[in-house]
């Protein structure tokens with residue numbers, strides 16, 4: 001801090017007070033009025049309005065794309081467009097002390113911020129990134145910078161004059177100078193790899209005195225501090241950290257002296273860099289550890305060991321391509337001892353395995369099968385090869401592990417079934433089956449492209465985030481989506497093919513058209529240096545893809561490539577589920593070759609108006625599936641009545657769950673029945689026909705009613721009530737999309753081997769755990785009634801349903817339906 005402190009000391013009292021005021025002004029302004037990304041703000045916690053609140057402001061409204069666009073973004077976009085239309089102008093000369101003082105005070109304010117502090121970030125339009133090679137750009141200086149201009153064809157060479165300040169949100173604030181000693185203020189946004197870093201790591205990557213080349217920099221006015229315009233670096237690939245011995249510095253001399261602190265490097269020889277690398281490795285500072293080992297390699301110290309160490313660090317960062325390369329170079333050196341050679345082979349295998357190149361793992365490991373470790377790799381890789389080609393997995397083991405572990409990432413090979421991506425007649429791209437498939441067929445089981453578990457997120461550095469992205473037309477009141485995007489930056493860092501794949505996913509209506517999916521395979525070169533990504537990262541596109549395609553998984557969020565290409569239907573043909581952070585997509589109805597595979601983006605029970613609003617707001621389309629059309633035709637007033645009745649029955653449901661005697665249960669059943677009858681009247685006559693019987697909002701109320709009837713029936717040994725309960729349970733399944741072919745309650749079932757009492761060409765549209773439980777309850781009630789045959793048929797139906805949903809059958813049913821099975825003795829049936 002010496003440099004900042006001495007700068008502050010050199011200012012007189014009045015300038016200090018003014019400086020403090022201006023920074024405060026900047027901070028408080030940002031709390032009430034969002035500003036361009038990356039600055040701290042003290043403010044009270046605000047929250048996003050609920051759907052009810054939004055809808056109450058605009059009742060009886062069918063949401064259009066324009067409504068949603070207008071709400072927040074039109075004005076912001078107009079402002080950004082206006083700013084962009086003004087001519088560039090020369091900025092003021094920046095006073096070094098003012099810059100250093102601002103950085104220092106900002107750091108102080110951040111240190112003193114409490115947990116309630118929320119950073120408001122407004123991501124403006126468009127975010128820039130350069131795709132020109134540094135060597136094709138020509139040098140400019142600070143005095144050449146023009147405000148409101150992106151300096152195409154140029155790079156700015158500069159070095160930092162203070163430690164970077166992480167603003168707690170999405171940016172690092174830097175003070176820099178050019179070789180002439182002229183200073184500039186830089187905001188480096190989206191440098192995701194350092195957001196969870198500690199000071200040691202931050203200062204290793206961008207140390208005070210670091211030389212930077214900023215590719216095609218953009219210069220902006222600072223509205224709150226007009227004498228501090230800033231360079232905004234939005235893509236982490238635009239900031240190139242230059243080593244002091246880089247030939248491009250030949251002939252460059254720096255006019256001003258570096259402050260003392262900046263002259264102190266963390267290490268000055270290879271041995272010391274290696275030791276620092278090991279220190280960082282032990283402290284899980286992977287990124288800076290990779291930089292330290294890169295330095296020890298450069299100094300020629302213990303090169304192959306350092307390279308192998310770096311390979312291990314790369315594996316931890318998910319940079320498998322570069323890890324593979326390092327391990328291979330070490331092996332090719334021919335200088336490894338037996339022990340190091342073994343390490344190199346293991347790292348190579350780990351990298352190949354992580355990339356899904358199981359055949360290559362087998363080729364290497366099978367020649368070393370006498371070694372126990374390699375024999376295990378052979379077993380694992382063989383299993384993965386089989387999974388990849390057959391789609392056969394040990395579901396029972398996976399579900400059990402998922403039950404036990406938090407933040408679980410299963411060790412599986414990705415499987416993709418008979419699907420292809422193509423456009424329909426309206427030009428909408430989607431996923432289609434390439435052959436006839438049966439209900440319950442596995443279409444995809446994929447590990448995430450990148451994921452972020454909430455429980456694993458470190459919050460040591462950052463403050464709350466209120467994030468509004470104009471390009472993606474999205475806002476978020478927490479940092480989970482932003483964290484996922486950061487994982488995306490890390491994921492594409494050393495993987496060109498993955499980056500191309502991201503570019504082929506839909507990023508929203510305001511951004512470029514996605515490229516064709518799937519993309520041809522591209523070999524990625526290994527990282528030249530850990531701080532230099534192999535791709536030019538279009539952060540705006542990556543953000544768009546992340547917010548539009550992310551799936552919520554247990555305890556986090558994840559992005560998957562192929563599953564992002566499925567469109568929505570509220571009568572979906574497939575269902576997605578998760579085991580840990582891996583996604584499973586299965587059909588829930590028989591499909592003919594060429595039919596579309598659709599998922600429901602929202603939960604079944606969401607009422608139409610909320611659904612329409614959420615689909616429009618988040619994905620900007622109006623769903624035209626049968627259920628939505630039928631619900632739309634019911635009319636707003638009928639739907640409003642239905643919503644009010646739904647709320648009412650939820651209250652009765654709570655009382656039903658608490659009831660302990662048959663009289664109360666019977667009484668509640670009568671109340672529930674009346675409300676359900678009223679709800680049924682809110683669906684117009686043709687609704688069933690148009691929506692294939694689906695009336696999702698009735699499912700839960702019917703279950704409440706059935707529970708009340710069943711409870712009363714069992715306690716009072718009243719056969720009629722139990723039968724009534726079975727009947728209502730069947731109705732609750734039917735309104736969820738199950739086609740019941742035998743709803744008889746008594747009498748002789750047909751002779752011979754009986755089919756199930758349901759049409760197995762389609763299962764309920766949603767996997768609500770309650771659905772399988774409901775079928776088990778029907779089975780149990782038949783058992784109570786002494787009808788073992790029907791009990792068995794319905795039990796077999798539950799096993800079939802569970803197999804459709806999970807691929808697992810009876811044993812998986814026992815795991816997933818353990819709570820239901822624990823409360824009913826069905827052991828006679830299996």
Ligand SMILES: C[S@@+](CC[C@H](N)C(=O)[O-])C[C@H]1O[C@@H](n2cnc3c(N)ncnc32)[C@H](O)[C@@H]1O
Pocket residue numbers: 428429430505506548549564565566567568569618619620621622623624
């Ligand atoms: C996750 S993507 C689905 C795949 C996308 N169609 C593509 O080409 O990559 C979500 C976007 O697809 C479009 N979409 C999904 N379901 C739709 C539907 N039922 N009708 C119209 N557009 C839909 C919307 O533009 C939505 O924002």
